[in-house]
Amino acid sequence: MFLRCLAHREVSILADTHHKVVVDAALEKHESTKGSLLPILHEIQDALGYIPSDAIDVIGKRINRSRAEVHGVVSFYHHFRTHKPGRHIIQVCRSEACQALGANDVIDKLKRTLGIEFHESTSDGQITLEPIYCLGHCACAPALMVNGEPRAKMKSERVDSLINELRATNYDD
Amino acid sequence: MTTKIFIPRDSSAIGLGSNAVAESFARVAHSTKADVEIVRNGSRGLIWMEPLVEVETNAGREGYSNVTTDDVESLFKSLVTGERDHEKNVGLVEDIPYLKNQERLCFARNGVTDPTSIEDYLEKDGFKGLKAALNMDGKSIVETVTQSGLRGRGGAAFPTGIKWNTVLNCSASQKYIVCNADEGDSGTFSDRMTMEGDPFVLIEGMTIAALAVGATKGFVYLRSEYPHAEEVLNEALQVARAKGYLGDNVCGSKQSFDIELRRAAGAYICGEETSMLESLEGKRGLVRPKPPLPAISGLFGQPTVVNNVVTLSSIPFILANGASAYKDYGMGRSMGTLPIQLAGNIKRGGLVEKAFGVTLNELLYDFGGGTASGKPIRTVQIGGPLGAYIPESQFDLKLDYETFSAAGAMIGHGGIVVFDQTVNMASMARFAMEFCAIESCGKCTPCRIGSTRGMETIDKIISGENPSMNADLIEDLCDTMLHGSLCALGGMIPFPVLSAMKHFPEDFCLEPHANKVAA
Incomplete structure (x- = not known):
């Protein structure tokens, strides 16, 4: 494992052309704005789904911040991922308003059906499950966000059909 | 036709x-x-x-x-x-x-108009407040806002006029208007609805603030959990720029103001104003000690007005209709209206904008119609995850900042989360501590470590391990968190925990009113 990590570290961002293009474009677009780090990270995650670890060095050098500082920011904010997520991302609200209408049942059912915990992806790499703390749909709880689109009044009985729907879309594209 | x-x-x-x-x-x-x-x-x-x-x-x-x-x-x-x-x-x-039966001042246009149509907005009294402000000097705008009695709707209820006056009286080469749209409290969605349903009112409010204090640049710090609000607000900003309401020459006045939308990144703590400023500067959202106040040394060290979405969206009405038109609503020192959000287990959930003074009973039963499940209401949590749990015996409380504060509760951002009788209050108290542990920025020890210890101790109570002694420990811990944390997260998470223990001791295996008796 340790050797694999070392080997991974040596892969420069330049090796992945797509990553390089994305990171360069994000830096180009935002590096001259004040307080540019969050906009840069958002730009990268919007395109890649996560912040590749080797991007941290490159960003730091360009905006004159240390690797530790950039890493500190990435790890502080729940929104930023450091691992590639599945093709579909289910974000399920854990907040009080959703709990009042059975969010915990929905969460249990999701975890059981997918066989994963929060922040994990299914073994086929298709679906990632994440907790989220309030989507602002507190009057039509429990709420989820699936690939950025809201689903309100969720029920644990509808979890199976949601997952089937997501798995079915895999074969369309 | x-x-x-x-x-x-x-x-x-x-x-x-x-x-x-x-x-x-x-x-x-x-x-x-x-x-x-x-x-x-x-x-x-x-x-x-x-x-x-x-x-x-x-x-x-x-x-x-x-x-x-x-x-x-x-x-x-x-x-x-x-x-x-x-x-x-x-x-x-x-x-x-x-x-x-509502009094819609701030939400008058929501649902009525096409949110990104500036024609719709103009037809429904849009930009009247800005037109009035353009004919006033900064001092008289600030005076009008002060006289209206408007207080910060983000939760802290600080008088808006006083904040603006501080920024107005600072001399600086650059001042900022920052709109706090990091609406992270569970049970609240009035900011989201404003930005998705009537974004021009926020743009107008921020522009008036800029004219009042002499700022030329504004930021909206918007939650990443609100992608649809981001889309609508971006469309509205483009329209406002194209029509000359933002830019180098606002409405031909030769005054310059523009707004940049910045996306947050899912940290609850960044709803706290100083950690939001840190985040806007591209750093970890660590809370700053106060003083200096952001009004004197805020974003990038410059004088900064930091206001919530609903606060800023209340401004156009006040400028268009005068301070007294707004002040006529409300009670005591809580003037004007509050967009209240009915959430959780409620039959008719939604947004109710009412003048202060409305009682919880009216909101929960007349508007809300009781629970969605049909079971009796057991408790409500008001003011987000840091708000106290209120038992039915207090549902005659009038919505008023001072009345709530006297009852050990807070109105916060006006979100009311309803629970029916199936709720277990010990697990809600545990969740409060868990939430604090997840969202703590880590600066203050009582919040960073206390929250985890609190969670463990409530777990012991839940499992029946010496509940009375552990309840004493929780009270002690909450006291430390309350007094030893810089900001409201660590300082107020004791409210839901202690109120749950006080009003629902049976859920903590405790005898009613016998918390102090050894087991």
């Missing part, structure tokens, strides 16, 4: 299927060649009726509630034949008591 059909683009409505309904309407309209125009409006805030489709008639806008794609054909038929007896017809929307 073209018939206008309104289908909300509010994200809660989308979550309940409004996009699919809109697509279905467009398809049927196309295939039947019907003369209809589909307008994607905001939400009226009658969330329990969403998707609420409205049809323009001579008598006014008629509503059809909880419309699904299956209803679209029959609804279309009834439109063509002119019959109004469709089973989903709820009559004229503005006559629905839930809406009719």
